[in-house]
Amino acid sequence: MLRLLSGSARLAGVTGWPVAHSRSPRIHGTWLNRHGIDGAYLPLPIRPEDFSTVVPALAKAGFAGMNVTIPHKEAAFAVCDHVDEFARRAGAVNMLVFSERGIEGRNTDGYGFIANLRAHGVDPAAGPVLILGAGGAARGIGAALQDEGAKITFANRTPERAAALAMAMAGEVLPWERRAEALGDYALLINTTSLGMVHQPPLEMDLSHAHTSLAVADIIFAPLETALLRAARERGLTPVEGLGMLLHQAVPGFSAWFGVTPVVDEELYRIVAA
Incomplete structure (x- = not known):
């Protein structure tokens, strides 16, 4: 089924340099289609020297947030107005949420790992x-x-x-x-x-x-x-x-950006593993 975006579509993405290898667009794209959400999740290749100016600009342009991957996880701390306690302890930010409060940094790697452990019993x-x-x-x-x-x-x-x-x-x-x-x-x-x-x-x-x-x-x-x-x-x-860790760590971001808590299941695993 063709899904068309409206002028009020919610936007999020993943940034890295490079970022073409990322499987996150496939994960979030699957969930967007599954829930019929008016939104898009984009790969955003940002050069390291441009990170500190491009990310705040995306926040001002109306993006809901983004995932952060290599080599930007340390630089992500510097652009944040707030960093949650777990991200501080982890020493890394892999998720940004843009809101009226500014840019908030979070870390979902630990969440994804624990959820994947439990999924394996x-x-x-x-x-x-x-x-x-x-x-x-x-x-x-x-x-x-x-x-x-x-x-x-x-x-x-x-x-x-x-x-x-x-x-x-x-x-x-x-x-x-x-x-x-x-x-x-x-x-x-x-x-x-x-x-x-x-x-x-x-x-x-x-x-x-x-x-x-x-x-x-x-x-x-x-x-x-x-x-x-x-x-x-x-x-x-x-x-x-x-792979299960990657899938589970994506759940908090999708929930924050698109307002729906998605499910990690066998269908998603097959789509992303393909």
Whole structure:
């Protein structure tokens, strides 16, 4: 069914540099069609040097808000008039809401990760968590897990980054070279690094020391099943893929911009994975 926009259509989008690879327009476009909403969600390629002037201009032009991806997550803090508490703890903004109050920054990565865990039947507070990586994703996911009552440990190839993040978040540090042998101490393993992504080196991770109850999550969604997740599945562990996190983290933004709380279901998964 052809959906035509009116002069009062609600507008939102995703910005990055580049942004053509983003699957967010497909997610939000599916929901807009499903709910018959007079609105559009656009890819907005913005050069880093233009970010601080273009984003406020879009707010003044009537946009409802936008998602923010690489390399703009730090710059997004600077353009915000308000940043919610979780985004401050996470150290990153991935969602902007434009209103009469100004520009508000939020972080939905942690929300999306926890929702995806639960969709896979995994209790985020089942036991200690080992997070591989020490970037913005590790921080956002770690903060969300702490809110659920989980004890978190970071392991990173650059130990200084893991130590700094652990200190900032009251977590613990595990040396990178001990990540495999220590698996028996954890209920959940999370890869937040780029290792295992298409065109990136593989993540070398021996799962033989894991308990059979271990859940293994990877925030990578290209490929849909990483080598880590395949190894977990073959061992009878619980794999948690990254595409679900992407879908669930989009829910709060769509709700804020278009006034409807959408549902993540199998149809959406098929459309976005295609």
